[in-house]
Every structure is written in structure tokens, then in C-alpha cells.
Amino acid sequence: MILRLASALIGRWLFFGISIAMPEPSDAFRIGFAMNTDNLLSMTAIDKRFAGIPALSGASFAVGRGEVHALIGQNGAGKSTLIKVLTGYYKRDAGEVVFDGKPFEVSSPQQAQASGISTIYQEINLVPYRSITENICLGREARRCGLLDWKRMHQEAEALLQRFNVRADVRRPLMEFNTATQQMVAIARAIGFSAKLVIMDEPTSSLDEREVAVLFNVIRQLKQEGVSVVFVSHKLDELYEVCDRVTIMRDGRTVKTAAMNEIDKIGLVSAMLGRAIERAEGHATAFSDRDEKKIGKVLLSAENLAINQIVQDVSFNVRSGEIAGFAGLLGAGRTETARLVFGIDRPHAGSMIFNGQTFDPHKPSDAIAAGMGFCTEDRKSEGIVPDMSVAENMMLALMPKLSKSGVIDEKAQRDIVERFIRQLGIKCSGSDQKVRELSGGNQQKVLLGRWLAMNPRLLILDEPTRGIDVGAKAEIQALIKTLADQGLAVLMISSELEEVIEGADRVFVLREGISVAEFDRDEATEDAVMSAMAHGSAPTVAEAAP
Amino acid sequence: MTRPRLISLLGSYGVVLALLLLILFGWARYDYFLGLFNITSVLRYNSMFALVALGMCFVIMTGGIDLSVGSTAALGSVVAALASPQGAWIGLGAGVGAGLCVGLINAILVTRLKIMPFVATLAMMLAASGTALLLADNQSVSVSYESGFTSIGQDNFIGFPIPAWIAIMAYVVGWVVLNFTSTGRGVLAVGGNEDATRLMGLPADRIKFLVYLASGGLAGLAGVILASQFGAGQPIEGVGWELFAIAAVVVGGTLLTGGVGSVGATLAGVLLLGILFNVLNFENGKGWISLSAYWQSVIRGLFLLVVVILQAKLSSRGSVAVRDY
The missing domain is CATH 3.40.50.300 (P-loop containing nucleotide triphosphate hydrolases)
Incomplete structure (x- = not known):
């Protein structure tokens, strides 16, 4: 005991001695x-x-x-x-x-x-x-x-x-x-x-x-x-x-x-x-400037949607090949609006037109049948089934389409899964690894894969990069951009201002359940969007609408 | 009082309200419904179910299930009857001990070997039933009348049946454990979110171990009362007890998924189902209608459905009770 104390003391002394002896450590x-x-x-x-x-x-x-x-x-x-x-x-x-x-x-x-x-x-x-x-x-x-x-x-x-x-x-x-x-x-x-x-x-x-x-x-x-x-x-x-x-x-x-x-x-x-950053200066996200020529005609338009107190009067539209962004503070009604579009809740008022036809989904399967996908904000409780494999998670929504009189076509399934694992760069030990073992970014990619496998025309992404690290974030943002370039209409909800501003072709600002402003890409500056989020003062929707 | 608050209260105390209404109905309609004889016999008989349901309540609150309780009670009754010549206390101890053994095996299967509770306890249900039949040689085993063993089930203490006293004591202990011990709160935490409970550093496995052990012990105790009340160990009794217990627990507002539950409401659930049976018997006695035992089962099943549907409606609007009191 005494010995150990002594040696500890000597250690201290040695330490001081060294730090004094070293002139410029x-x-x-x-x-x-x-x-x-x-x-x-x-x-x-x-x-x-x-x-x-x-x-x-x-x-x-x-x-x-x-x-x-x-x-x-x-x-x-x-x-x-x-x-x-x-x-x-x-x-x-x-x-x-x-x-x-x-x-x-x-x-x-x-x-x-x-x-x-x-x-x-x-x-x-x-x-x-x-x-x-x-x-x-x-x-x-x-x-x-x-x-x-x-x-x-x-x-x-x-x-x-x-x-x-x-x-x-x-x-x-x-x-x-x-x-x-x-x-x-x-x-x-x-x-x-x-x-x-x-x-x-x-x-x-x-x-x-x-x-x-x-x-x-x-x-x-x-x-x-x-x-x-x-x-x-x-x-x-x-x-x-x-x-x-x-x-x-x-x-x-x-x-x-x-x-x-x-x-x-x-x-x-x-x-x-582990490498020098390739991103151009001035861009905080991986959404580089997009080719706006590829944007097609209006795919979904919603007028005066309302439910309870949360969504009071929301109007917006999304065009094919376009990323439309929803900006707003927490509780502005962005997710709730998306839920209306996807048929999870039913609006008390308002109307929607999808692909030129009146659209009134009673349940999510109606929206899926019409060609929509919805990546929810809460991956854990609303998205993935943690104990199922990557392949099973990806195939969940597609299952009805892939089965012939109730029997699942195993080969077609495997082909699709392998393709998306490759395309989306999902890091997993194989398509049969359990999703719970993947990282957040890879789980999100599996969810993206689930909806992309459906070949949707409109994809709703609620906080697609929340809880995902910088590298995977950039990958997912780049992925979203590529998808839009290929003609997919994307409705993206994000609390990260730069993601909405740089990523979206048009930004709709929601404030306390009302769509208060719409900005085109070149109008959407941080100042303008933030003041609309905070005060609702901005160019009126009527003026800005095409 | 605000509307949601009212609904929430209704959700928590609905079963008590229903129980009171049923008693009121019986009192108004039948002459001897609230007579001493009827009350004591209802309590004497249902105390066995009450004990089994108490154990089941704790198991279900952890998100598990114990299907073996009926067979365990049968085994307990046989073992108690076989041991009864050695003395009342030894008979009691043997019956409870047999139940604890089954509970112990359940607990090991579920917490150590990670077997799904449904499967593990289903296996033990068959095993315990088989053991009971083997020990009893496929017939009922008469208990010893000299040792005083039968007074456990048949005598009164301060004018109240002893089995009812036992059940009341068990429920008081259960209530205290659930509300005033860390193990009790752990039971609800494990059922609410087992992963989180582990990450919070609570001994999830030990908690689950204890509830299966307790459920077995209580079923064994119910078996002792069974043997003592009917003067014989009954290897073929106990069929369907587990379902009655689950029904009582669910009627009491305990979520089958775990995490929410109440000891008091479980007792009310037991009494509600038991008295419903009693009321149907009285109705038969009146002679207006004549319901066979099968019809009584159908009616009880329908009643259970109504209660569960009402509860689902209420709980989706209101909110769950946090504590028992």
C-alpha cells in the first residue's frame, strides 16, 4: 500500500519534472x-x-x-x-x-x-x-x-x-x-x-x-x-x-x-x-443547381386543405420532375398536410387533383395505388420493421403487386432488392440482414428503396435526412436530386433551411397551418423564407402562383 | 370536469361501474341474490379464479402470457391432496410448491432460453396437466379429512370464507407490490418498452422471472383451495381457467400488449365475470328462460367482446391510467 502510494507520488514528480524539463512541448x-x-x-x-x-x-x-x-x-x-x-x-x-x-x-x-x-x-x-x-x-x-x-x-x-x-x-x-x-x-x-x-x-x-x-x-x-x-x-x-x-x-x-x-x-x-470534400464552396448541401427544363406539368395540386386546428388552409402544387419543399417551424402543419395527401387522415375541407383527376384518398393504399410513396419522419415507429430483413422491408409495399395469386415471385423480388441495394449504395452484409442492425442512413435508404420499387410518380419525404450524418446526408440528397431529374415529383419536408432552399425548385412556407408563401428557386433566400416562417409576411400566394 | 378527463375516468373505472350495475340488477331482480349464502358461495368459488387472475395480470403487464395456470392449479390440487394426510400446512405448502415449480420452469424458459411466453407456457400447460394425471392415476385424489386440510377451502374466518380472505390478502400484497415497489413499476416498464427498460439499466429479466414464478405459485395456491373445497385433488379441473383469467384481466383494462394495468380492476373483472355467471344461474332458477351451460358460455363471450370493444373506444379517446389509486 505504502509502496504504491510512493510510486504514485514519484510518478507525479516525474511528470512535473518532465514537463518542466521540456522547454517547448x-x-x-x-x-x-x-x-x-x-x-x-x-x-x-x-x-x-x-x-x-x-x-x-x-x-x-x-x-x-x-x-x-x-x-x-x-x-x-x-x-x-x-x-x-x-x-x-x-x-x-x-x-x-x-x-x-x-x-x-x-x-x-x-x-x-x-x-x-x-x-x-x-x-x-x-x-x-x-x-x-x-x-x-x-x-x-x-x-x-x-x-x-x-x-x-x-x-x-x-x-x-x-x-x-x-x-x-x-x-x-x-x-x-x-x-x-x-x-x-x-x-x-x-x-x-x-x-x-x-x-x-x-x-x-x-x-x-x-x-x-x-x-x-x-x-x-x-x-x-x-x-x-x-x-x-x-x-x-x-x-x-x-x-x-x-x-x-x-x-x-x-x-x-x-x-x-x-x-x-x-x-x-x-x-x-476520409477524403477531401468535393462539394463546391457556398453549397452546404449536395443539391447542386438543377436543370429546370426537365420539370413537367402539375402532377398534384391541393386547394385549401384543412383538418382540425393543425392544418387550416393549405394550398400547393407539385410538378413532375420537381422537388417542392415545405418549410415551416415545428407545428406548422407540414407533416399533417402530407398525411392528408397520403390518405392517412381525411381533410375536413379542401380538394386535391392528382394527375388531372379529382383525388380523395380514404386510406394510404388509395394513394399508393395512384402512384404515391411516403417516407415518414419517424423511421423507427412508422417506417421500418426492425426485425425483418432488408429485402423484406423493401418489398413490404410492393408485395401485392409481385405476388401471383398469392404466391410471391421470389426471383423478381430478389432482382429488385439487389438492384436497389446497388443503386442506393445500401451498406449491409446482404439482403437478408436485419434492418435494425443498419445505421440510420442505411435504414433511410431501405425506406427510399421500398417506395422506389413501386415506381411512384410522387414521393413524399418527411425529414429525409434527420438523424443522418453528413456523408450519408449528401448521398441521400444527391439521390433525391437524381430521382427528380428522372421525372419523379418530390414533396420534401425539412426543418433544415438550407436543405429546403438549395434542394427545392419551389418552396412553400407553412405557418400555423396556413400556406403563407411560395418562392421560386431564385427568390428563395434564407432571409425571405425565414421571415415568412416567422411572420407570414411575404409575397402572397396568389401573386407567386404560376 | 373536462370531457377527456371524464372519459379517462370511465376507462379506468368502467369495470367497477359495470360491476355495481350488475349487482344492482341482481339485487332488484332476485330475492336471495344478496343473501349471505349466495355472497359467500360466490366469493368462495371465485377466489380461486381471483388468485389465478392476479398472477396472470402481472404476467400480462410485462407483455407476456401464462397459459399454464389452469393445469398448474390442477397439478397443485393433486399434489396438495396427496400431501394432505401429513397435515393442513404441509398440504398447502406442497400445492403451492408444485405451482412454484411450474412457474420456475416457465420463468427459466422465458427469461433464460428466450422462448416466447405463449409457446413456453403452452408446453408447460400440457406437461403440468400430464403430470397431474400421472400423479393422480387418472382419477380424483381424495384429501385427508382428519388433518384439517379441508378447512382451508370450506371454513369461515370472522364469518367470511377463508379462500376469500386468502384472495383479498393476495390482492393487497399485489397492489402494494405494483404501486409501491420498484419491481412493480419495473413490471409496467418492461411491458411498456422492454428495450428501453434494459437501456435504463433495470433488471428486465429478473422482473420477468419473478412474474412467471409468482403466477405459478398463485395457480398452485388456487389448486390447494380447489382440492380443499371439493375434498379431492382434481387432475382434470382447471381446463379453461387460463382463458377465464385472461378475460378477467382484459376486462379490468390491462392491455394485452403490456405496460398498462391495474390490480384492483383485475379483481373487479374477476367479480364481474363471476357474478355474471351467478346472475345467469338465478335467471335459470326463475324459470322464465332455461339456458344450458353452453349458452352461458356464449353469453359470457359476447359480454367480454362488448367490454373490450367499449374499452378500445374509450381508450382511443381518453388516456391510460398511470396509477392504481
Whole structure:
């Protein structure tokens, strides 16, 4: 014992000695040294394989005490796998983990949590039927005389949410609240565990600007309290705002670790992609200028659609070979309008014309029969069937067409699946891999493939690139553009302004359930669209309509 | 009170309301419906179902199912009858122990070997039934009358049937466990979203293990009461009990998909179905109509459908109850 103490002291002395003896240590060297002595977590040479396919190979990752450390990379780069290895959800095949000075061996998230690692997962992982209190306090319940002390638990939950400026009846089931509140609950839960390390996997994807600001304040608070944070995000600007260092992953390896103030955005992106960026300057998305000559006649037009309070008066049209964009704030009624078009809900008022005929879909199959496809916003719950294979997921909508008197034509099916896997560049071990094992970007491609296999004339895309990393985002945007060039009409809903402005040939702005403005490509500047989103003041629809 | 709130309350307490209406109907129509004899015999008989339904309620709240409860009760009754000469308590322990064994195997099959609950408990339903028939040599096994074993099912305590006391105690314990222990809340969390529960760091497998074990134990206890009440272990009894239990649980508003449920409403569901049976018997006794047992099943089935449809309508408009109280 005394010996060990002595050797630790000598180690300290040596460290000081060296740092004094070295006249001008390079920054990298100093960081490297700081890591060795003051790391809360270090993962070294981690390997993980799924069915023989490496998801992590030799990944190394270190987080200092009280440090906010960004972890970025393309989809499938291995971020989620690395995190799940750390939290014991997966068992690593090789490598070593040291946490808080001790070798770290956990076999379940429960143990990781008990050791001081809390995780907020990308997809909100809570129990919708249960109350906010339960979702926050499950696993560390307050007790009195051995029984649950509901009063104190409610108070605790309220106090935790207060830190995020969230006011909510914590007794109500979680599912009654919007996504942002649910996300805050997930974060409150993680922080409530008085963790030493909080892992946030894309915590901001469902938050608005104000909520993001609140979250960042909480992260800074945690940092002051000496808690370390691992921050996974695809929004590069956010990293600069709140992170100290960044580790970049690619193909299951950690390719670069740097201090945030030493690396610029181009550096981040090129390290993620592993190549110099080909995009022209001034373009933030992969929608390069489109050939407008290919745009055909009006395919779908909707007049004065209304349902409940959410959609009050929406008119728009989409032409063949055109990408029409829906811009608007959360709750502007964009998704709800798309649901009307696709026959999921029925409008209380208004009319639609599709392909020259009155169009009044009672159910989605009517819309599908007419030649429409709909990639929903919520991939997980409304799109993919996670336990089914890539092929099965792709064939779901096509099944009725491909079967001859009830028997599915296996060969035709395989041909189509293989073609789309190739065309869309879906990364999977084969068409029979389960979709749940794919990354978000590849899941989205499978969904695109599902609808493209139907040979649709109009494709509705609701947030097609949400939760997808920069590289795959560009791929999907390029794909959408190609599809439109081939004559497909695309109705694209996106909360990312630049995506709508650069991607769409025309932009319709919805505000509080009313279509307040329409812009052509050259009129659609960020300022114009944003002011229409915010105030509804813009050229009137009547004037701008063709 | 706002409309959605009212609907939500109706959804939660609809089964209690229906129960009260049925009792009111019976009281108004039949002379001896609320007589002491009828009340005690209804309670005495239905306490067995109540115990089985309580275990089923917990299993269903985790999103699972336990089809083996009927056979387990039959096995419990046979084992208890065989052990009854050694004493009442030993008979009781043996019956419950037999149930726990079946529950243990179910729990291992479901949580360790990851076999679907439907399949695992279906297999155990056949196995337990077969074991009961083997042990009983294909006939009912008379219990020992000297050891006092029969008083478990036949005697009263403070003017109230002992089986009903047992059921009431079980429900109080169940209610406390569900609402005031972390395991109980875990049951609902696992049923609501098992993946999330695991990621939250809760012991999902241990929770599921416990509910199958408890369901087996409660079914064994029901078997003990069965043997004691009828003076014999009944290897061929218990057929269809699992369906009655599932029906009672569903009528009580517990979602078959798991995640939402209530112990109190399950008890109300048991009583509702039990008293409905009782009312049909009274109606037969009046002589206006004469319904065979088959017709009674048809009526109970229709009644169940009506309740479930009403609940679906209500719950789609209102919202689910978060807590029992």
C-alpha cells in the first residue's frame, strides 16, 4: 500500500519534472500527457464484430475529467457501437477499458449506471405509458419504509425538469408530451443518476433552438461540477459551442482526436469522410443547381386543405420532375398536410387533383395505388420493421403487386432488392440482414428503396435526412436530386433551411397551418423564407402562383 | 370536469361501474341474490379464479402470457391432496410448491432460453396437466379429512370464507407490490418498452422471472383451495381457467400488449365475470328462460367482446391510467 502510494507520488514528480524539463512541448504532446494522468475514461484498441463483420476495429477513446468530448463520424462509423460497448449493452471482442482509474468490466447498462455512466440514447428510450416521474426515477426510486415514496419522487422529477425550464405535470404518462419534452425527460433521467460520465447520443435532434440553449447550459453546469460529457451530434456548429475536444470515427476506427479550437469544420468533415470534400464552396448541401427544363406539368395540386386546428388552409402544387419543399417551424402543419395527401387522415375541407383527376384518398393504399410513396419522419415507429430483413422491408409495399395469386415471385423480388441495394449504395452484409442492425442512413435508404420499387410518380419525404450524418446526408440528397431529374415529383419536408432552399425548385412556407408563401428557386433566400416562417409576411400566394 | 378527463375516468373505472350495475340488477331482480349464502358461495368459488387472475395480470403487464395456470392449479390440487394426510400446512405448502415449480420452469424458459411466453407456457400447460394425471392415476385424489386440510377451502374466518380472505390478502400484497415497489413499476416498464427498460439499466429479466414464478405459485395456491373445497385433488379441473383469467384481466383494462394495468380492476373483472355467471344461474332458477351451460358460455363471450370493444373506444379517446389509486 505504502509502496504504491510512493510510486504514485514519484510518478507525479516525474511528470512535473518532465514537463518542466521540456522547454517547448508541442500541444499534442501536452494533451497526450494530460490524458494519461487525468483521464476519467480510456478505451484502448476496442474490437467488436457482428456476424464476422467488424463494427469496431482497434478503436481508442479517452475522456478527461470535467471534459465535454465530442464523438462524431458518419453513419456506420461505429459511434453507437462504441457507446454500447462502453455501457455494457454489447460485449467487446478485444481491447481494454479503464474508468475512474480501475479496469472497467460491465455486462449490462445497469452495471454501467451503477458505476457512474449514464446514457441518453439517440432514439428516445423511455416507456411511453408510464408517468414522467417513473421514467426519471425508475432504477433509483425514493423509498420510505421500504415502499416507494411517490411524493418525494414527484418532487425530485419536478426539480430535475426545472433545471431545463420544463414545466410539466410529472404524474401524466410520458406519451402525452411532445418530443422535446420527452427528450428533456431522458436527459433529466441521465443527470439525475449523479453520474461521473454522461453520454448524450444526438440529444439535440428533436429540440428547438431555445431548448438546445438550455441543454448547453446544463452541460456547462455539469462540466463545472466535474462531470464529463460525451456528446454525439451531427450538427457541427453545436460542437464548437460546447465541446472541449473531439474524436472522429470512421469505419470502426477512431481516426483523429483534437481540441475543438484547433480544428475547423472542413477538417472535421474531411476526417469523417476520409477524403477531401468535393462539394463546391457556398453549397452546404449536395443539391447542386438543377436543370429546370426537365420539370413537367402539375402532377398534384391541393386547394385549401384543412383538418382540425393543425392544418387550416393549405394550398400547393407539385410538378413532375420537381422537388417542392415545405418549410415551416415545428407545428406548422407540414407533416399533417402530407398525411392528408397520403390518405392517412381525411381533410375536413379542401380538394386535391392528382394527375388531372379529382383525388380523395380514404386510406394510404388509395394513394399508393395512384402512384404515391411516403417516407415518414419517424423511421423507427412508422417506417421500418426492425426485425425483418432488408429485402423484406423493401418489398413490404410492393408485395401485392409481385405476388401471383398469392404466391410471391421470389426471383423478381430478389432482382429488385439487389438492384436497389446497388443503386442506393445500401451498406449491409446482404439482403437478408436485419434492418435494425443498419445505421440510420442505411435504414433511410431501405425506406427510399421500398417506395422506389413501386415506381411512384410522387414521393413524399418527411425529414429525409434527420438523424443522418453528413456523408450519408449528401448521398441521400444527391439521390433525391437524381430521382427528380428522372421525372419523379418530390414533396420534401425539412426543418433544415438550407436543405429546403438549395434542394427545392419551389418552396412553400407553412405557418400555423396556413400556406403563407411560395418562392421560386431564385427568390428563395434564407432571409425571405425565414421571415415568412416567422411572420407570414411575404409575397402572397396568389401573386407567386404560376 | 373536462370531457377527456371524464372519459379517462370511465376507462379506468368502467369495470367497477359495470360491476355495481350488475349487482344492482341482481339485487332488484332476485330475492336471495344478496343473501349471505349466495355472497359467500360466490366469493368462495371465485377466489380461486381471483388468485389465478392476479398472477396472470402481472404476467400480462410485462407483455407476456401464462397459459399454464389452469393445469398448474390442477397439478397443485393433486399434489396438495396427496400431501394432505401429513397435515393442513404441509398440504398447502406442497400445492403451492408444485405451482412454484411450474412457474420456475416457465420463468427459466422465458427469461433464460428466450422462448416466447405463449409457446413456453403452452408446453408447460400440457406437461403440468400430464403430470397431474400421472400423479393422480387418472382419477380424483381424495384429501385427508382428519388433518384439517379441508378447512382451508370450506371454513369461515370472522364469518367470511377463508379462500376469500386468502384472495383479498393476495390482492393487497399485489397492489402494494405494483404501486409501491420498484419491481412493480419495473413490471409496467418492461411491458411498456422492454428495450428501453434494459437501456435504463433495470433488471428486465429478473422482473420477468419473478412474474412467471409468482403466477405459478398463485395457480398452485388456487389448486390447494380447489382440492380443499371439493375434498379431492382434481387432475382434470382447471381446463379453461387460463382463458377465464385472461378475460378477467382484459376486462379490468390491462392491455394485452403490456405496460398498462391495474390490480384492483383485475379483481373487479374477476367479480364481474363471476357474478355474471351467478346472475345467469338465478335467471335459470326463475324459470322464465332455461339456458344450458353452453349458452352461458356464449353469453359470457359476447359480454367480454362488448367490454373490450367499449374499452378500445374509450381508450382511443381518453388516456391510460398511470396509477392504481
